[in-house]
Amino acid sequence: MSKPVFTDSGIEIRTLYSKENTGDIKLEAPGEFPFTRGVQPDMYRGKLWTMRQYAGFSTAEESNKRYHYLLSQGVMGLSVAFDLPTQIGYDSDHSLSEGEVGKVGVAIDSIDDIEALFKGIRLEDVSTSMTINSTAFILLSFYVALAKRQGADLKKLTGTIQNDILKEYAARGTYIYPPKPSMRIITDIFQWCSAELPKWNTISISGYHIREAGSTAVQEIAFTLSNGKAYVQAALEKGLDINVFGKRLSFFFNAHNNLFEEVAKFRAARRMWARIMKDLGATDPKAMMLRFHTQTGGSTLTAQQPLNNIARVTMQTLAAVLGGTQSLHTNGYDEALSLPTEEAARIALRTQQIVAFETGAADTVDPLAGSYYIETLTKEVEEKAWQLIEKIDAMGGSVSAIEQGFIQDEIARSAYQYQRQVENHEKIIVGVNKFQVEQETPIPGFRIDDSIREHQVEKLKKLRATRDAAKASASLETIRQRAIANENLMPSVIEAVENYCTLGEIADVLRGVFGEYK
Template sequence: MTLSSNDQHSKQNWEKDVEKTTQRFPERKDSFQTSSEIPVERLYTPENINEDYIKEIGFPGQYPYTRGIQPTMYRSRYWTMRQYAGFGSAEETNQRFRYLLKQGQTGLSVAFDLPTQIGYDSDDAMADGEVGKVGVAIDSLKDMEQLFDRIPLDRVSTSMTINAPASILLAMYIAVGEKQGVSPEKLTGTIQNDILKEYIARGTYIYPPKPSMRLITDIFGYCQDHLPKFNTISISGYHIREAGSTAVQEVAFTIANGMAYVDAAIEAGLEVDQFAPRLAFFFNAHNQFFEEAAKFRAARRMWAKIMKEHYGAVNPKSWKLRFHTQTGGSTLTAQQPDNNIVRVTLQALAAVMGGTQSLHTNSRDEALALPTEDSARIALRTQQIIANESGVADTIDPLAGSYYVESLTDEIEKEANDYLERIKEYGGAVQAVEEGYMQREIHKAAYEAQKRIESNEEIVVGMNEYKLEEEIHADLLRVDEALEQAQIEKTNEVRSSRDQKKVDTCLADLRRAAKGTDNVMPHIVDAVKVYATVGEIANVLRDEFGEYTGM
């Protein structure tokens, strides 16, 4: 948009004032930039933004959804406050869940321990020392029943951060629902089920990419018929960002992965408008407030254009990028941990101003240990204060029209699309992962960011500036070391009390399906209902699919 001649004259006069001022008071830096190295201009004016308001910004609830996916956004209902929790045993985590629900949390989010995430039972040698440490230990349906004891699954939405064994944990959730009298079509929630980012950034994969993609499309097909209200995947930029990516890379690589899942589902014979409305996304929120808010707006617009123009989806629900946000774990410091409350507040506010559908706020002590009950409550209260006291939820997309935010939204979209073009040259996200392209780009970004911190070019309060003599942190949550043996004994009791012939039959049926082309989900559901364990089911698939050992 161009300025009038009068406005241009006013700007020139201002620039003369700036020149005089900076001679007396030099600016803090020679140049300013975002974490994605997007230059930040001294001032933004109408010259910096696109003139086509309707095409590029539009109205909330209307294509291209830059301003949000619902016409009234938070004026109708707040985002879901979904605090991520899980540690130790199913009984302990159930107590934390019920505590958080009593404190006003509106959705559950399950953290699983490392053995569960990579398909090992607690008594497997590979699980030694890791049982219940970074999440809840789930070996069999018995654990899942205890995890959701006295939690009504027809009234509570549950997100599960599980990837390689997502089909197994989803099957257990279905079985628990049925035991509560809740039919699968009434269940609501999300499974992460995003294996590509595991190869890129996180590492909790089991099988090679091709069979892993088959498991994902089997879940898409099964849920289309049986769990119509359940989100079949949460395509995650969160872990990409945690690995060190920039905000632009987070958007680009996440959307590239999303396109790979859409391609795989179409190749498996599914119609795009049948499964696309149940795709969800998961993003990170870091400290640079405006960049983060603009990132969410750009991602929403990009996905809408891709689904409508590239894939030809005709259902508006297929165009909508619905996303969960978690505040940035990698931004938290062990030094002066109370400072993390402030960081998390800024990040949560950016997510809300960017139009998130649900939100997890990290606890102040997570750089040191799993969060205590007090820390988890403060993190939840942060969301509740933003919702009820700040006024930011009273109008839709209050940052829209800001010359800076709109310019930044455009620039993030442009640079992310440049990455998508490079990924397309590799043949798509799967091939780019196999070639290590995205991994290399993330590593370079992480290295540059670390150099800026070590040189004090980037200030981290309490860590490289404004330091204190460190205090002793006594009030930290510790997982009881006796838990591992207790969990092993419980799992052995399940094995000794179940009908082993039924287990063997179900596992044999699963093996036949895995060898062939049948959808494996019905057989996994049958297996968990007779108390086959996570490890037993995963091992059948390991035998048939093989294990991925990295590049």
């Protein structure tokens, strides 16, 4: 008798799945509620997923070169990575920015930087995803101000801001303000974009970082959908129409190595979100659809034998495609060593293109549907995720569950258990705890020079010396007054960036009103 086998979520995998031990399988059509089989009737036969490559490093000028390279190689949409100071609302010349400027993403301090970042790229012609949360409203304002400079029709702009602050408290840590004012800023964005940027995805509710922090597949969708529910409830309390803003919600999930559990996770998440939105009052099917971007799992990639990561990323790409993603970023094989080199970024993109054009995976809708294994696993993932959501609801929802530390504790427990399994050889990681080599072939890494900070500081000095100081000061005071009066912040922030106020100055004004979360 063979020993039991379990997924990382603790779901036991049977030796055999058949009609006798799973029962009849009932499937609705793709493109129909509850969208288990996909959000479009023809899925990739009609349109392939958007192939993105997440990129951003050093200065705006250097990142711009990488964007043009990626576009020349067949990327369909840009995905911007910002450095840590930009993510937490500090200009490059702030003392806390030292050693971090341009390191994990691009440094953006002002509208001049965003203009350099997109030089030679018409914003009306490209879909842009921005991985930014606590300062998302400022980066969106920079983007809108640049689009206006380019003469773009704002009604045609497409893209996404991540804008998911709840997972920052639970898993990632790049928050500024306490949860309640942070939620208020997010609903301001929902409200403003509904009228002014109707095609823009106003939030990408992110399970990716929850998974990177150590959660299981089940926890990833349970915590992400609970966060999504909290955002919807906050928007409803503000009087927004769920059938309008619901269409502009998107999700961001991770793809890990267990191909079948990942496919089941994506299918279960769609089904669950459709039911959550229906229960919250949505009547338009498009407001019930879970549309999502996927990124392959950075935490699954190893510094040991890094070329093995190409195989891992390929399997994760296949999981995302078989699971019905709308957009995909594939990680470079050197992810565990450094920011991706140009070669690694190209191989990652080629992986998507090979899956799209050579494997047949995109030729039919939901290719694994009807499999006794996949349908049972989808059902079991869903059941376990509902159990977690019910616990969170009993605590008063995601915000309360985060404030009580429940979500953080659950993730930490799963991360610890996984690490123990690796150390005890219960879980094999090829090249790490089995099949090692005595001597590794060195892989050239991508390094960022510390002199970038000096370059950014000089740009900031010049900007502050040449801008209209009175206009900048008045703009910042308007933001402060609107924050106190609980008025929508977006118009005043856009005006401020057009008057050359910096990201750090705007974030500081709101620190003065809302305080900082500790």
